[in-house]
Amino acid sequence: MSPVSFLIALAALSIGTYAMRFAGVKLGAAIATKGKRRQLVTASAGADGTAGTNSTARSNSPVELTGESEGDSTATVTKWMDRATVVLIGAVFATTAIFDGQDIADPARLIGVGVGVLASILRVPMLICVLLGMGVCAGIRMTGIL
Amino acid sequence: MSSVFRTIDRVLPGSTYRDVIIVTITIIAVALSYGAISAVSGFPWWQTLLLAMFALGGAAEFTFVGVIAAGGAPVLAVLAGLLVNSRNFAFGMAVGPFFPQDWRALLAAHWINDESIAVSRTVSTDRARWHAFLLMGAAIAVMWPSGAMVGQWLGSVIDADLLGLDAAFPIILFCLIRGDLKSRTTLSLTVVGILISILLTPLLPLGLGAVTSLSVFVFVAVGWSIRSIIRKRRGGAAQTDPSGAGDRSGIDDRSGVDDRSGVDDLDRQEGSR
Numbered sequence: 001m002s003p004v005s006f007l008i009a010l011a012a013l014s015i016g017t018y019a020m021r022f023a024g025v026k027l028g029a030a031i032a033t034k035g036k037r038r039q040l041v042t043a044s045a046g047a048d049g050t051a052g053t054n055s056t057a058r059s060n061s062p063v064e065l066t067g068e069s070e071g072d073s074t075a076t077v078t079k080w081m082d083r084a085t086v087v088l089i090g091a092v093f094a095t096t097a098i099f100d101g102q103d104i105a106d107p108a109r110l111i112g113v114g115v116g117v118l119a120s121i122l123r124v125p126m127l128i129c130v131l132l133g134m135g136v137c138a139g140i141r142m143t144g145i146l
Numbered sequence: 147m148s149s150v151f152r153t154i155d156r157v158l159p160g161s162t163y164r165d166v167i168i169v170t171i172t173i174i175a176v177a178l179s180y181g182a183i184s185a186v187s188g189f190p191w192w193q194t195l196l197l198a199m200f201a202l203g204g205a206a207e208f209t210f211v212g213v214i215a216a217g218g219a220p221v222l223a224v225l226a227g228l229l230v231n232s233r234n235f236a237f238g239m240a241v242g243p244f245f246p247q248d249w250r251a252l253l254a255a256h257w258i259n260d261e262s263i264a265v266s267r268t269v270s271t272d273r274a275r276w277h278a279f280l281l282m283g284a285a286i287a288v289m290w291p292s293g294a295m296v297g298q299w300l301g302s303v304i305d306a307d308l309l310g311l312d313a314a315f316p317i318i319l320f321c322l323i324r325g326d327l328k329s330r331t332t333l334s335l336t337v338v339g340i341l342i343s344i345l346l347t348p349l350l351p352l353g354l355g356a357v358t359s360l361s362v363f364v365f366v367a368v369g370w371s372i373r374s375i376i377r378k379r380r381g382g383a384a385q386t387d388p389s390g391a392g393d394r395s396g397i398d399d400r401s402g403v404d405d406r407s408g409v410d411d412l413d414r415q416e417g418s419r
Contacts, residue, residue, distance in 0.1 A: 001220065005220050008220070013206065014201055017201055017234065021237070025238040026243055027238070028238060083331070083332050083363075084240070085237065085361065086327070091340055093316045094344055095347050098344060099344075121324065126322075134311065141231065
């Protein structure tokens with residue numbers, strides 16, 4: 001690649017990537033802040049409703065319940081975004097374990113990752129899982145079995 | 147200065163430091179192989195270095211180098227790299243809530259990647275998450291380009307395949323989410339998401355596969371909307387209170403409480419698959 005076309009490609013990749021990262025941060029923060037503000041607003045509205053003249057048991061509880069459920073919904077949104085992160089990391093794990101580009105990886109890597117994952121499920125410390133998996137993978141490749 | 151470290155000691159548990167070290171060692175190993183592959187593919191050292199410093203996302207850089215080495219046009223390499231890095235948008239959304247919203251967010255956003263996100267998730271308070279993220283992010287920001295440089299220098303001496311390095315990265319990622327997979331809901335969602343992404347990876351452009359796992363949430367959302375529509379119909383028929391607020395809050399209350407049982411329903415359905 002000529003230096004110029006490399007620098008242009010680098011700029012495009014870096015700026016594009018950074019834009020995605022930063023946009024995600026801003027959006028995530030906005031969702032969290034909006035949820036907190038809504039919680040505060042409905043909490044104070046609920047307090048006003050108790051003191052108000054037209055407060056019946058029925059008109060109190062809807063406001064409080066709404067406050068609670070909207071507070072719940074912020075926690076819910078965060079919980080689900082958290083789950084989304086786990087699912088995404090899981091998918092990256094699976095696709096890098098199984099694929100080499102778009103072809104399936106060689107058996108050595110598949111078995112190596114399988115051993116490492118099994119060790120992790122069996123509560124083996126992370127470093128040992130990694131070394132075990134790498135060792136099995138390298139071992140299979142070096143000895144040429146499979 | 148020492149008080150800063152004491153503060154960090156109290157905020158982060160010891161296990162986080164251990165995780166960061168282990169992940170960093172793995173990152174160095176992967177960086178070595180990246181540098182070697184880059185050198186063998188014909189990139190001069192300064193290109194490898196700049197790419198490592200400014201993209202700071204291992205998978206994307208491997209993809210970029212891979213496309214160029216295979217003879218692809220630069221624009222394809224950029225698009226492929228951007229696709230691979232697109233998951234960082236979702237990661238950004240996950241950490242946005244605990245990022246301090248000032249100039250630090252500008253720098254910290256650059257440090258968002260699989261590992262810094264995964265490590266930040268292993269602790270529970272917002273402050274701890276921020277510190278864990280910074281620690282891992284800083285380690286990667288320093289060691290990834292450095293490792294790439296050493297790898298470039300060592301060049302073809304390193305045979306990544308022989309060392310089994312390509313198995314290390316997925317294992318690390320699994321270890322970091324293993325704790326979260328104890329929840330049945332999360333486990334089912336992850337399994338389905340993984341199946342979707344594995345099935346679609348051969349069909350889609352390089353790098354897009356992992357992000358498709360998020361489509362599992364579309365199904366969840368559809369299931370919920372159907373459920374709330376059904377409830378609204380039942381709720382509207384049963385409610386004698388004419389006020390709209392009463393109706394709405396009644397439904398909100400039920401959907402708030404049912405969130406957990408609704409999720410368990412999904413759980414049972416997916417568990418039976």
